[in-house]
Amino acid sequence: EDQVTQSPEALRLQEGESSSLNCSYTVSGLRGLFWYRQDPGKGPEFLFTLYSAGEEKEKERLKATLTKKESFLHITAPKPEDSATYLCAVQAYGGATNKLIFGTGTLLAVQP
Amino acid sequence: DAGVTQSPTHLIKTRGQQVTLRCSPKSGHDTVSWYQQALGQGPQFIFQYYEEEERQRGNFPDRFSGHQFPNYSSELNVNALWLGDSALYLCASSYRGQETQYFGPGTRLLVL
Numbered sequence: 168e169d170q171v172t173q174s175p176e177a178l179r180l181q182e183g184e185s186s187s188l189n190c191s192y193t194v195s196g197l198r199g200l201f202w203y204r205q206d207p208g209k210g211p212e213f214l215f216t217l218y219s220a221g222e223e224k225e226k227e228r229l230k231a232t233l234t235k236k237e238s239f240l241h242i243t244a245p246k247p248e249d250s251a252t253y254l255c256a257v258q259a260y261g262g263a264t265n266k267l268i269f270g271t272g273t274l275l276a277v278q279p
Numbered sequence: 280d281a282g283v284t285q286s287p288t289h290l291i292k293t294r295g296q297q298v299t300l301r302c303s304p305k306s307g308h309d310t311v312s313w314y315q316q317a318l319g320q321g322p323q324f325i326f327q328y329y330e331e332e333e334r335q336r337g338n339f340p341d342r343f344s345g346h347q348f349p350n351y352s353s354e355l356n357v358n359a360l361w362l363g364d365s366a367l368y369l370c371a372s373s374y375r376g377q378e379t380q381y382f383g384p385g386t387r388l389l390v391l
Contacts, residue, residue, distance in 0.1 A: 199378040210369050210382035254321055258378055265378050266312065266335060269321030
């Protein structure tokens with residue numbers, strides 16, 4: 168069964184304190200891995216898509232990497248406005264659709 | 280460029296009632312997927328519509344049904360509401376087989 172596990176469940180950082188969020192996945196055939204940011208009560212905001220092991224993508228203070236079993240979202244020198252829930256999702260080959268399978272997310276709080 | 284829009288933003292219903300939620304996809308997109316997100320959980324796939332047909336359904340009962348219109352907008356209907364249906368309902372749009380899905384702001388449904 169296709170599955171996504173994110174850790175930690177919650178993370179509290181001081182402003183400027185870099186860290187990483189983990190997304191472990193089990194999927195029959197990976198079509199794509201996605202990172203989204205979600206603010207309270209709002210819809211997920213797309214951040215990155217990764218397709219193959221070794222791929223990396225960057226956007227401002229965020230950098231996403233992918234291996235055959237997991238993905239990391241690295242946050243460099245975070246600011247309070249980076250506080251949000253970060254969701255990881257995978258798409259598998261073979262299905263009739265491009266449905267997303269999500270993890271439960273990591274709640275990030277960055278204190279000034 | 281208009282993003283994904285959803286209406287209403289909030290809704291309160293009582294057990295046994297029926298509800299209809301609406302979604303307009305991002306400009307240029309023709310595929311709409313619906314997700315249910317319970318508090319503290321990741322979004323769960325309900326179903327996807329393409330060319331006015333349901334392509335795939337997640338693990339949700341027949342009380343959940345949908346429709347897609349010729350202009351690609353979509354509705355999600357839930358009959359015989361029960362307390363466990365209280366959640367944030369998210370609509371996501373994409374273009375045919377393209378993997379990236381873009382989410383709307385969601386509709387918060389509370390069933391009393």
